[in-house]
Amino acid sequence: MLINCTRKMYGYVGGSERIGSHEYDSLFTWSGELFHADDGNAYVMLRNLYTGFPILFQVSRKTLVINSEQILAEIRKAFLAQGYDNDAIEAYLKEGEAVRFARKSDQPVKKKIDALIASAYEIGFDKAPSMLPKQETTQNRKKVISSDLMREALDERRVEITKKLNLVVPLKATLQLTPGYNVWRSFLLPPTLTMYEVHRVLQIAFAWDDDHLHEFRVGKHIRIGDKTEEEAGWFDRDEIYDESEVQLQHVAGLAASFTYIYDFGDYWVHTIKVEKPKFIPEEPVAVCTGGKGASPWEDCGGAYGFDEMMGILADPEHEQYEEILDWSGGIEEREFDQDFINIRLSQLFKKRKN
Template sequence: MIIACSKKLAEELEIKPLAGEPDSNPFFRWSANVVTINRRKAVVAVCDSNRFGFVLYGMKIKDFDHFSSIFLDELRATLLRYGIRPELVERYVPHDSEVHYIKLSDKRSIARMNRAVMLSENFYDELTPGSLSQPNVTSKINEDFVSGFGKDFNYPYRLFFSDFRQSYGDNIFSVKAVDLTVTLDLQRYTAWRRLLIPDCFTFERVHQVLQVAFGWRNRHLYEFEIFSRQQGHLRLVADSEELYSFDANEKTLFAAEKVLSDCIGSCEGFTYTYDMGDFWEHAIKVNGIVDNYDKNFPVCIMGEGNAPPEDVGGVGGYMEYLDILANPEHPDYQALENWSIMQWYEDFSIEYINRRLGYIVIGSIEKVY
């Protein structure tokens, strides 16, 4: 592994890096700099072939003394957080690998690294003292659109995955996923989706998946209710004091505090309710576990039926809405059709849903609705 280090980082490491190696493979070459954020030293590193990177925050003298091992350990941890297969992580970053330091001199690499540094500084309030690893800010760096890599604008993490596939083949991910059938009862018919969701997703992330799968727009609060003989009744709610309760007969947590794998084993069933006014209740059935899921994002594998538009007035309002749209002679037909367009009301399309689900990746905190 090659690290092209800035003059500041070289001074911190007390080394004299060699001249650059312009012919080295940029996929195995990382540019790194040290900056001060909130009076703490941070190292920002990016891969030269795609600007995928990570942040180490709160670096001290003893950490710079062991910088090579800390850098490699964090690189491994970052790749594993994105769901890359452990054996491929080991091939990319072997535990016996050596780090070679060179001078950071390439202008394009400097510009890309500086962009990552700027993002780290912009999100200073999300840096967490007490831990060198900073997953949240790392995600921010990797979800910032980039260009200039011979492709259209794209995310650094997607460019990194593409480069990784070129080196190690197409099958680079391996995670556990939960096979769920989610059904929305609409009286005359049902809208349902069968989804494969990584089991490391928080329920806040599952909420995002369901928003995409049913075409909701995240305009309202939500909650999950989980029923288990072992754990009793558990409510997982949106990050809002309006829904948080202190009822002694039930346990309430924020949805971001629990992951799927925490609850699936003992779960007898659960529901997802969106919009406490229209009250869209989705019944969720667990079909099983996929042990070697080869993606790091959810997919919709089956489905049927349109979900209602936002703010249509609950099930009763939706039935009236469908009756009016079925009758072009109705006096409210044109107004309701125009309103539907404003609501982005669309027919169910599994292809469109999966295109959007592809952006809800493990390791990412990007919100997709």
């Protein structure tokens, strides 16, 4: 069961029941609003997405907490009041017994709920729970009686989950260079990737050779990297967390952005922005979703060395032109190639599964 709450109602949801990771049949999807009536009591108005069936119930003054048990109990009570078949009610509640709450409210639905609340004031809060479902309403541009439509729907014994959704974390990694360059790559990554695997993704995306040390930094004090290098004496400052144990979801939950540093000589700094996680129907895999700009060469002297070499390559008359061209091979093969990156990522994580 999925309950789409307004912001106000969502604040009263108790427990750890707030995250949904499935696509729900509309019969098992409800929209809800919490409001305080003139009598000083708090009430919740639910409205079913498929049938428009309304449920009005009072929230305890003592706790002001809304949880899954209360939702299921109020649905059962409302259905029994309409005289629905008990077996059909129990089948519906068993199918939708795992109640999940989401903060979501669109304007057309909110208008319909507000209209139901206004009707409850007119009818009276003692009579509204039984009378509101018998009122005519508009559902899918048709005039219907929501209690009749719900009765028919319950007899269908529909399945709650239509599709399992998977969480992915969108990232955008921007390489910090001198002014005039814009080199970035964006990704959708499974949240369970270790930071070592994120390191491998970045190496492929920016065409690095993984020949140098690297490190992630989250804020001022959290450092994540290769523990074997710390033990070998390369890191002598604060403790470094093991990148093979820390997952992306841990880092994404700490900050809106973090830093990836590669090669402490050339010191390539990548600023990584964590965008809003989202659900997708496909199995989550590491994928590059976009990018721009050619990656610098390894061992070219960092951001300033890269800028100097690019200036030389832009001037065929420069005395070092042939030398730099011969050493670098030119910039063309360092250009962003999304298809090639995704082939490499696919190969990397195919090996991981095997």
